[in-house]
Amino acid sequence: MTTPHDAREALMTGRRSDGTAVRRPLSPHLQVYDMMQMSSLSSILTRITGVAWSVGTLLLVWWLVAAASGEDAFAAAQWFMGSILGLLVLFGLTAAAWYHTLAGVRHLLWDWGFGFELPTMYSTGRMVFAGTAVLTVLTWILALIFWG
C-alpha cells in the first residue's frame, strides 16, 4: 500500500476481513456534471482567465524592464508584441482580461447580495460572455485605429 499523501485518503483505503489492503471505490466526481452549464462554465472560466492573466503580466514586466534597460531591449519587446504571435497573445490576453473583469464584477455583486436567483444568475452569466466579446473587439478596433 502506498503512503497516504492526503488526510482524505484515510477514507479511501481500508482492509478486507483477511487483512489485505484495498482501495475503496470512489463515488463519481466531476464527470457526473454537465460542465457546459452556465454555473460551472462561468465559474471555471473565471479561474482559467485569472491564471492566464497572471501569465500575461509577464508582458507588463517585460515591457517596463525593457523600457528602463535601453532602446535595444525596448525594440525587442516592441517587436514581439507587434509580431503575429505577439498580437495573438495580446488579443487572447485582452479577452481573458475582459472576461475575468466582468466575471469579477458579477462576483462583487454576489458579495453585495445581488443576483443569486437562478434566472438572474443565467442572465448575468450571458451578459458576461456577450460583454467579453463586445469589449474585446471594441478594444482592438480602438487599438488598430490608434496604431494605424
Add this chain to the structure above:
Amino acid sequence: MNSPAAMRTALGRVRGLGSAKNGTHHWWMQRVTSLALLPLTLWFVVSMIGLAGASYVETLLWIAAPFNAVLLLALIGLTFHHMAAGLQVVLEDYLRPESRRMFAVLAMKAVCALLALASAVAVIRIVAAA
C-alpha cells in the same frame, strides 16, 4: 446580576481572537484589490491603446510623467497582490500533500514579489532618468 461580561455580545467576545482576527482578511483583500483594479486597469488599457505605435522616447516620457508613474506603481502593487491571492487559492485547491502545497504557495509568492519589485524599480528608474 449585570456584570459587563454578560452585556457583551457573542461577536464582541470573540473579536480579535483566533480566526475572528483575520479569518476573512485574504477574502476581503481580494475584493478590495479587485475594486481598486477596475478603474486602474481600465486606465492602463486606454493608455496602452493611446501609446500603440509610440516611439521609445515618447513611451519613456509617458511613463515618467508623475500622474502616470504614480498610477503605474499602484497598478503594479495591486495587480501582483491580487494575482498572488488568486493563485494561492488555485494552488491550495489542487496541490497535495500539505508540504508541497506550502512550498508552491511560498515559491509563487516569492516570484510575484520579485516581479512586482522589478516592475516598480523599472518605473522608478525611468522617472529618475527623465
